[in-house]
Amino acid sequence: MFLKDRVYIIAEIGGNFTTFDEAKKLIDTARDCGVDAVKLQTYRADTIASREAMFDMENTGICSQKELFRKYEIGKELHKEVFSYIEAQGLDWFSTPSHESDVDMLEELGVKMHKIGSDDATNLPFLRYVARTRKPILLSTGMCTMSEVREAVDAIVGEGNPDLVLLHAVTSYPTHPEDVNLAAMQAMKREFPEISIGYSDHTIGTTACLCAAVMGARVIEKHFTYDKQAEGPDHMLSADPKEMRFLVQGIREFEQMRGAGIKMPAKGERTTRLNNRKSVVLTADKKAGARLSADDLAVKRPGTGIAPKFLEQLVGRRLVRDLEADAVLRWEDLQ
Known part of the structure; x- marks a missing residue:
């Protein structure tokens, strides 16, 4: 699934659709942009947030988390339909579960790997539960200190699942340039040399993702939309088709340009x-x-x-x- 010399590019569409037709439009466009995978978000309002949980971010304003999640949660049948369509397009598919019951549903649908969001990076019982599926795990580390990342790694690997990718992330929506801190991604690589490192992006634009690829990210995750002005909190920080195509092409060109690291005359x-x-x-x-x-x-x-x-x-x-x-x-x- 992950190739040594090729960055794995994920189009995150979770939260940017509530119907199959909307999802199909996103998937078709993402496929045409050349991404490797399309990812969803799997949650239920009743299991992800209490009545007291509030959002207070640029992309949401101040509002009830539970009510916003309820508006964008999707059921098992729509998951199944969307996953089937993604696979038919020749793309990988998976999701971010937020509760043990979400994991169980994804397992029933035949998911091949799991993404864990930054909100659960310190939820050690949940990390262990996901690790026991023995599926590859992508772990976002937004809001984490290095010691918290270590605890998460130990929890997952301690369950006998070393198939892990750590994603640097910043849980600000959108993330501003001065907060991106891509050097933290390299710090995690030094701390965990045996683990692949990537980047999950919440900035506006593609610069951060391109820089992350150059700095060694093996996986790039970017929210994706067909219209930045569409209703929903994540559309504004998502790449539109023009940006995603530019991002994919830029990373693939970089991979060609990177070379083998041996100073020698080029063929030309x-x-x-x-x-x-x-x-x-x-x-x-x-x-x-x-x-x-x-x-x-x-x-x-x-x-x-x-x-x-x-x-x-x-x-x-x-x-x-x-x-x-x-x-x-x-x-x-x-x-």
Whole structure:
């Protein structure tokens, strides 16, 4: 599922649809953008939030969490229909469960991996429950300290499930540039060198995701919408089709550009190494037997002759044949 040299790109559509037709439109467009997977959010208002829980964020304003979740929760049959359609498009599918009953439902539907949101990153009993499915886990770490990330890792791995990806995230909607802190992603990689690291994004635009890929993210998750002005809290911070296509193409181009990390001439430099480098040449016509002085020698293109680093070694050598000015010297021309 995750390839060593290829960033895994997820279009998160949870919260951006409530009907199959809306989901289908998102899936079709995400497929055309070239993503690897489409992800949902699986929750029920009654099990994710109490009556006292409130939102107070830019994208929601102040409102009841339970009422907002109730508005966007989707049932098992719609999950099944949407997952089936995603798979038919040749894309991976999975979801973010928020309760043990959500996990059970996703397991019944045949999910191949689970995403755990930042809100449950310190919910150790839940982490252990998900870990016992023995499915790969993507864990968002928004709001976490490093010690809390360690506790989460220990809980999951301690259940015998090492198939884990840690996602740096910032639980602000939207996340502003000064809060992104992509270096924390690399800090987690240093802390957990055996675990793959990725980035779950809540910024507006694609810059953070592109930078995260360059900085070593193996997984990129980005909210996705067909219309930033659509009703719903996540549309404003989601990538639209133009942005997602730009993001996917940018990451794939980066992967081509990244190379193997060995400093060596590129294939395209095989000819230019000869044409654009320089060699030692004669400054004037010279006869066979002539002894070369420093004034007889210059350095010019092309690089098909004796390299300039040997210039001083040529002073005092004799020519074995007549040569004209600008002739590129080769070792066989000298004695």
